[in-house]
Amino acid sequence: MKPLVLDIPTIAITGSTGKTTTREFIVSIVESKWKILKSIGNKNLPYNTRNIANRYDSSCEAMVLEMGMGKPDAAKRHCRYLQPNISVITNIGTAHYGSLGNSYESTAKNKSGLIKRMKQDGQLFLNGDDRNSELLDTHSFKGSIIKIGIHTKADYQATDIHYTEDGMEFTVLFKGKEKPYFIPTFGIHNVYNALFAIAICHELHFTAAEIRKGLKNFTIPIKRLNRFPLRNNSLLIDDTANANPHSVKAGIDVLNSIGKGKKKILVLGDMLELGNYSKEGHIEVGEYAVKRNINYIYTFGQDSKWVIDAAIKSGFPPLNAQHFISRDELHNQLKQLLTKNDMVLVKGSSAMKMDDTVKMMKHRYMFTINLDDSIRKNQLMLSRETYDLIGIKSNRISFHFGAYTRVYKIKLNDQLAHGEIRLSPELENGITIPSVPYEVIIEDAQLFLGPIIGINVYQRYMDDPPQQLLRLSQYEKIGGLIFLFNPTTIDYQHQTMSGFYFDQESNSFKSGVFPYPSSFFNRVPLRESRYQYFKRKLGDTIFNYPYGNTNKLDFWNIMSRNSNIKDALPLTSKYKNINSVLRFLQTNDSAYIKPSTLAGGNGILHIKKVDNHFVVTDRDGGKEKAASRKALNNCLNEKLVENKEYIIQQEIVSVNPAGEKVDFRMYIQKDGTQKWKYSGLETKVANKGSIISNSQNRNRVVPGLVALQEFYGLSQLEAEEKIMDISNLCITVLKTLEKQSMHLGDTAIDFVIDENLHVYLLEVQVNYAAEIKAFREEDERSVLPNILPTPLEYAKSLTKFK
Known part of the structure; x- marks a missing residue:
């Protein structure tokens, strides 16, 4: 097909970087006088050029087209639809390097x-400072070539460049004349x-005043150095449209120049499509970040690991450089890092979706909620600037506070600060919005305030809430409204819960009435009907359920069917009568008889064959000899709890030079990544002669790492590797349980280790002693800082505020 050939200015822009911004600079000037057709957004492919050409009519006075050329022969495909008479090639760099032949020469071609x-x-505009642009083939071009530049002499040369509070000021020298400009x-x-x-607009006979006016009206394209003021005098720079070494270094220059006196943080995703230049390009960026005095470097993806390696090799502090393969872990780390006076640049190739990180930071740090008694219920106040920033087209917005939802009317007040949102603390049904640090998510004309997390606790914690304070030691990572409630405090008619919320300022709990939460952490037995009710209301955001003692026989039956677990189980059978015990002792010298569902060592017995008799030991250390089958049967009938199901389980002899029984407990929890992780390991050493190691029969608690070294003779490295192996086994166990319709997030797993370092799993504890441990000896309290706050991270991840 023949291209559209026009007499009007038909401007085409291509190049490795800067295409969209150059296009928008041109548009901001030209459309102030002329009716134009133009590329919009990131629509720069050949079919977009075709669509624009098809829209042409005689009223059009100019066309401004961005032509993406990330694939071979793209120019041919663009120009089959129309022929430019003015062209710009911004530079020749490494963008799409791998797609264009892995060389500057092939890119230039x-x-x-x-x-x-x-x-x-026509007129061709080139960058005189870009040495790679010298590779462009201009030999047969008969039109005029006009060069711009800063460092080398050019037709249009910028001098006296400096940063201002709002942008860049500079002077342009052209044919001996100087004109000042601002962007x-x-x-x-x-x-x-x-x-x-x-240069283009001057050649099109726009005056300097018209050019200045157009540049003043320039709107920064989205995801290209967009600035968002955050709380605490911090600034977020969104440059996530795309990334290559040239554009990343340009962003670093901006971060360095406007971030003086602030903590400068670079958050970078992989730079894709670099082909053979990928490793070198990422290394180049890492070295450059060090030269430009960046304070923190966080990278995400795969190839960006080279940025971290290069930075550290160049002298960057290792503690200030981290690489992430999990976006959630990156976000969690950023939340811990950001305080005040921070300057954050987020960049990466578009496929890396680094705009998700920008979105998280805007939700958490850009909007400020202020509670104002003078504002009407169901009304929300903000400035026109904030309203425009939100981008809704209505005077109403749906407000969400946990499960509470109402339509609010928006009232504009330009006296309010950027990002400030005011609303009444009073809601219906006695609900109030406590003054705590919230995050705000605004999307699709909906405002979500949160997170709202409930902890379902026993009455003793409602009577004495400060016992739960250790759970809130990492509150800054969570934020929002976290409250204690109990099944007795639920008002089903009004869908509210009475309880106590954590107030960070006073480090205490205060009473209030709350809506149903977005998620809740269950710490009491919950009836099936009640669980199903809340699941219908809240979705699958309730854990740990079911809550209670794991049935040891069911546990053994489920796990023994898993080939990856069954070798880590002690021999176990169901207790039926004295005959089942005697059969078990034919192949085992000793065994435990355990109630399937009781905890705390209640009802447990130990039986050992000694010569021609049996010795039965109870949890309190009481021993009884039975010399006959009848005597043993009478003994068991006397000691076993009536109407309780029991199991018979092989005794695993643990290692301890002092001869005390040793049990291990590993804490496996889900955190903000929603993945199981190892949180701690403790070793419970029983009193001399005791058959159990529970709190009342315990001599001491030893950190698991220490016990593996002292009791089993492992080196520290060997002990750490053993802990990793055991944690992987425990995670396999938990994933198996989750397939049984259990929603877990906070568990302890008990096991023993024999002299050959073989692990034998005993049970999973969902209702393990947690807060209670704060009132025990120091050796038992040491694990609490690791295990108590973590479930709240998981609870938050189940909400929109993950």
Whole structure:
């Protein structure tokens, strides 16, 4: 097909970086006088050019087209629809390097396709400072070549460049004349982009005043150095449209220049499509970040690990550089790092979706909720600037506070600060919004305030809430409304819960009435009907359920069917009568008889064959000899709890030089990543002669790492590897239980280890002693800082505020 050939200015922009911004600079000037057709957003593929060409009519006075050329022969496909008479090639860099032949020469050859297919007596604008642009094939071009630059002599040259509070000021020298200009965005690279616009519009006979006015009206394209003021005098820079070494270094320059006196943080996702240049390009960025005095570097993905390696090799503090393969872990770390006076640049190739990180930071740090008694219920107040930032097109918004939902009317008040949202603390049914640090999510004309997390606790904690304070020691990682409630405090008619919320300022709990939460952490036995009710209301955000003692026989039956677990189980059978015990003791010298569902060592017995008799020991250390089958039967009937199911289980002799019984307990929990993780290991050493190691029969608690070294003779490295192996086994167990319709997030798993370092799993504890441990000896309290706060991270991850 023949291309559309027009007499009006038909401007095409391509290049490795800066295309969209250059386009928008040109548009901001040209459309102030002329009716134009233009590319919009990131729509720069050949079919977008075709669509614009099809929309042309005689009323159009100019066309401004961005032409993406990330694949070979893209220029040919663009120019089959229309022929530019003015072309810009911003630079030749490493963007799409792998797709264009893995060399600057092949990239330049691809971009040169535009020169060959544009109007041959037209105008070509090039970057005189870009040495790679010298590789462009201009030999047969008959039109005029106009160069812009900063460091080398050019037709349009920028001098006296400096940063201001709102952008860049500079002077342009052209044919001996100097004209001052200003652009409302940052970066030397944007001065180059603006120079192209200034040069083109000057050639089109726009006056300096008209150019200045157009540049003043320039709107920064989305995800290209967009600035968002955050709380505490911090600033977020969103540059997530795409990334290559050239554009990342330009962003680092901006971060360095406007971040003076602030903590400068670079958050970078992989730079994709670099082909053979990928490793070198990432290394180049890491070295450059060190030179430009960046304080923290966080990377995400795969190839960006080279950025961290290069930075540390160049002298960057290792503790300030971290690489992540989990976006949730990256976000959790950022939440811990950000305080005040921070400057954060987020960048990465578009496929890395680094805009998700931008979204998280805007939700958490950009909006400020202020509670105001003077504002009406169901009304929300904000400034026009904040309203425009939210981007809704209505005077109403749906407000969500946990399970509470109402439509609020928006009232504008330009006296309010940027990002400030005011609303009444009073809601219906006695609910109030406590003044605590909230996050805000605004999407699709809905405002979510949270997170709202409930902890379902025993009455003793309702009577004495400070016992739960240790759970809130990492509150800053969670934020929002966290409250204690109990089944007795639920008002089903009004769908509210009375209880106590944590107030960070006073480090105490205060009473209140709350809506149903977005998620809740269950710490009491919950009736099936009640669980199903809340599951219908809240979705699958309730854990730990079911709550109670794991049935040891069911546990053994389920796990013994899993080939990856069954070798880690002691021999176990169901207790039926004296005959089942005698059969078991035919192949085992000793055994435990345990109630399937009781905890705390209640009802447990130990039986050992000694010569021609049996010795039965109870949990209190009482021993009884039975010399006959009848005597043993009478003994068991006397000691076993009536109407309780029992199991018979092989005794695993643990290692301890002092001869005391040793049991292990490993804590496995889910955190904000919603993945199981190892949180701690403790070793319970029983009193001399005791058959159990529970709190009343315990001599001491030893950290698991220490016990593996002292009792089993392992080196520290061997002990750490053993702990890792055991934690992987425990996680397999928990995943198996979850397939049984259990929603877990906070568990302890008991096991023993024999002299050959073989692990034998005993049971999973969902209702293990947690807060109670705070009132025990110091050796038992040491694990609490690791295990108590973690479930709240998981609870938050089950809400929209993950």
